[in-house]
Amino acid sequence: MDSLSTGRVAQTLQRLFAQAAQADHALMAEFRDIDLSDAQQAEAVAHHFAEERRDVRGFYHGYVDNYLNVTAAYGRFLYQCARSRNAKCIVEFGTSMGISTIHLAAALRDMGGGRLIGTELEPSKAARAQANLEAAGLAELVEIRVGDARETLTDVGEVDMVLLDGAFSLYLPVLKLLEPGLKVGTPILAENAIDQENEFLDYVRNPQNGYVSQPIPISDGRGNEFVVRTR
Numbered sequence: 001m002d003s004l005s006t007g008r009v010a011q012t013l014q015r016l017f018a019q020a021a022q023a024d025h026a027l028m029a030e031f032r033d034i035d036l037s038d039a040q041q042a043e044a045v046a047h048h049f050a051e052e053r054r055d056v057r058g059f060y061h062g063y064v065d066n067y068l069n070v071t072a073a074y075g076r077f078l079y080q081c082a083r084s085r086n087a088k089c090i091v092e093f094g095t096s097m098g099i100s101t102i103h104l105a106a107a108l109r110d111m112g113g114g115r116l117i118g119t120e121l122e123p124s125k126a127a128r129a130q131a132n133l134e135a136a137g138l139a140e141l142v143e144i145r146v147g148d149a150r151e152t153l154t155d156v157g158e159v160d161m162v163l164l165d166g167a168f169s170l171y172l173p174v175l176k177l178l179e180p181g182l183k184v185g186t187p188i189l190a191e192n193a194i195d196q197e198n199e200f201l202d203y204v205r206n207p208q209n210g211y212v213s214q215p216i217p218i219s220d221g222r223g224n225e226f227v228v229r230t231r
């Protein structure tokens with residue numbers, strides 16, 4: 001049996017997905033209801049990117065009460081990746097309220113233990129994630145570093161798996177920060193890696209940089225890139 005489907009982990013996830021659906025309802029509806037042409041969509045994404053790049057802290061502070069979480073299907077995929085990799089050390093950029101974190105930490109626990117280093121800009125979100133991990137019985141496996149990933153992830157060392165789910169304009173600098181500790185075969189999962197003037201995608205899709213990478217269709221329209229380190 002896996003702990004995703006039973007006990008405290010399953011109960012906590014069920015509660016969090018319900019809370020997330022409520023908290024993010026208006027936000028999600030905004031995106032769902034927009035029927036934009038390709039050109040308008042490209043413009044909207046570019047605007048989003050520019051705003052985030054201009055003021056990362058301010059941009060995400062605007063979402064302080066939003067979960068912005070992975071889907072349940074993507075969470076299961078994270079769990080599967082960690083299990084298939086037999087991961088012992090996982091790094092997560094962008095913890096929010098801890099939904100993805102719980103999936104990853106559950107995989108670590110189901111394999112006998114390990115360490116997850118997460119990072120979150122917003123102190124109140126980090127505190128809520130901590131409480132959620134405690135509710136799921138997984139807190140001892142996770143360290144949530146409060147602050148900007150570019151400062152909090154400078155010393156993580158060897159990593160078996162990475163989830164990039166923070167500010168998407170920072171995926172490339174954060175990957176480069178982690179690169180010295182990546183091993184051959186390390187999977188890097190990137191959420192919201194939208195294929196539009198994206199320097200991160202340009203980098204990981206160029207085999208000369210030591211990766212093989214392609215989008216995977218788990219959560220439609222969410223830009224799920226699956227990257228594997230090849231050297």
Ligand SMILES: C[S@@+](CC[C@H](N)C(=O)[O-])C[C@H]1O[C@@H](n2cnc3c(N)ncnc32)[C@H](O)[C@@H]1O
Pocket residue numbers: 056060061067068069070093094095096097098099100101119120121122125147148149150165166167170
């Ligand atoms: C998409 S949400 C993460 C969702 C989470 N992985 C989940 O599935 O529940 C992105 C989070 O990254 C945080 N974030 C954005 N930029 C960051 C940075 N530079 N360093 C650390 N956290 C950051 C935001 O505050 C936000 O809570």
